[in-house]
Amino acid sequence: MTVIEPDHAASSPAAPFTAERRPSRAKTIIGWTIVAVLVLIVAMVGLRVAVTAPGARGALDPEARDDGGALALADILRDQGVEVDVRRSRAEALTAIDEDTTLVMANPYTLTDEALETLTAPAGRVVFLSTGTHLLNELGIGENATGTLPAAAPDCDVAEFARVGTIRADRLFTPADGVQACFGDAEGAAVLVDRRSTPERVVVEGTRLFGNAYLAENGNAALGLALLGQTDRVVWYVPSFADSDIEAEPVDTLGSLTPPWVTPAILLLIIAGIATAIWRGQRFGPLVAETLPVTVRASETMHGRARLTARAADAPHAGQALRDGTQRRLARRLGLAVHAGADEVADAASDRLRIPRGTLQALLAGPLPENDAALVDLARRLDELETAVDDSTHVDRSEPTTHPREAEGNT
Known part of the structure; x- marks a missing residue:
């Protein structure tokens, strides 16, 4: 379980974790060397058995001492x-x-x-x-x-x-x-x-x-x-x-059809591959015991998602994220529900800015940007909208209230 907390609540450091010490590099090299030597020994024995020709003492051989000899x-x-x-x-x-x-x-x-x-x-x-x-x-x-x-x-x-x-x-x-x-x-x-x-x-x-x-x-x-x-x-x-006198025509094989250097090259590549595997091979270390829950700063997840989005060059996804953030902040400033729809937020913002309704729907719910230039323009316009709504809210609160009696005197 992973708990994400806001920046102001993430003052405590991450929970400590314990891990066993990995074996030294010398022990790892010695272990891989032993494995390689064993593999080479088994391969050499198998090759020796495979290529060994039948013995000169065959069945009913008068000098053979085995069961089939005579x-x-x-x-x-x-x-x-x-x-x-x-x-x-x-x-x-x-x-x-x-x-x-x-x-x-x-x-x-x-x-x-x-x-x-x-x-x-x-x-x-x-x-x-x-x-x-x-x-x-x-x-x-x-x-x-x-x-x-x-x-x-x-x-x-x-x-x-x-x-x-x-x-x-x-x-x-x-x-x-x-x-x-x-x-x-x-x-x-x-x-x-x-x-x-x-x-x-x-x-x-x-x-x-x-x-x-x-x-x-x-x-x-x-x-x-x-x-x-x-x-x-x-x-x-x-x-x-x-001692045979049978003359048979040689049969073309893969070895006879290839140049003489092919077999040594293949053996060299095999040896190089084995050496590379031993060199680059790493034994999996012990499992790390980690105490849960782990505290993760909200800013870390935000920056991480931002880096992933930037690396993916996904302008539509980034534009939708900007719109969602602007929509939530405008709904809070305009006294709407947090999950208010884009049309509702756009109408409330239009009323606050005293502009015709339907003007802001394209900005909050229109087509998403397809490239970085359009994404930058969308971010600028959303920022201007939030600034305008903030300014209008401050202006409304700073205007003086006229007393009814003063209004009658003036009349």
């Missing part, structure tokens, strides 16, 4: 006397392969069909531990089948699978004509063996069969030995994008 299967083969030669270069793998070697690889999606044919031609056996639709079509060995098998036995004429036992495969294949289907039937089998040509080719989806986390389940380890332990030497090729 290090356990490679160690079992070595324990059985099988030499496991890991190659990550297509050229090196090609020089290490002969007709007495088993070539093992996951789905070689990084190689073209020509490169895959060149790589597999010298081998005696080729085992694909994982596959895709394109590889199935390229090999002509079968197609994808729907459904899964809870537990599947070999059920085929392949002698090396006779002692494997049962496995549980997540992916089945429908064999092509002349291809043996094992661990399933002709509608869907987990392993396809193609002996129609040289080299012999075997396809199996081994991600959840030969991974380190699943090798000890069911007959998975025995199946891995049956597939890869038929020769004394295994060349395990690990496909990667670094």
Whole structure:
């Protein structure tokens, strides 16, 4: 609640208020510095995680120790006397392969069909531990089948699978004509063996069969030995994008289309914006406890409104304020009610000044001024009207009163 009092009643000073002391500037700077350092650390960690390339040890990698790696299967083969030669270069793998070697690889999606044919031609056996639709079509060995098998036995004429036992495969294949289907039937089998040509080719989806986390389940380890332990030497090729022969046309990106200086400029602007925010940022201070009511001088509100009106350059509003003030003062001097209308005040002023009624209506209730010049003229005329009414009031009170007897004597 705010109380406005006239100037003569506003002799007491404004009520005091209390406020807590704001924290020092040094503490504020230290706080903002800590926040900025934390933000930069989080941004750097997020950027590092976002741009970090996948590890060199992928799924069914014979040197990977994670759940998806195949290090356990490679160690079992070595324990059985099988030499496991890991190659990550297509050229090196090609020089290490002969007709007495088993070539093992996951789905070689990084190689073209020509490169895959060149790589597999010298081998005696080729085992694909994982596959895709394109590889199935390229090999002509079968197609994808729907459904899964809870537990599947070999059920085929392949002698090396006779002692494997049962496995549980997540992916089945429908064999092509002349291809043996094992661990399933002709509608869907987990392993396809193609002996129609040289080299012999075997396809199996081994991600959840030969991974380190699943090798000890069911007959998975025995199946891995049956597939890869038929020769004394295994060349395990690990496909990667670094060894790819696929030549793709570069795609235009926003980074490639913009000049080289755009990215550093954007980073510089971001850093400048963060620095400016820290520099200009100010923590909200504590709330100020203020005792109410607060005494405000009437002259302060008057001057404040006047300054606002002058700043807004609102001549009509200022003219109306001048008229309202003149009207109230004239009504008080003429003995009228404070809220008397403009026409009533104008008629009473006309009677006091002994001028025809209707003369002052345009001054007190006419169009408002539209510019500063008209406002100054209106203020001057209103001041002249008030002065004239004051003068007429003083004249009326100062005139002598004639006694009736003196009037009779004079007659």
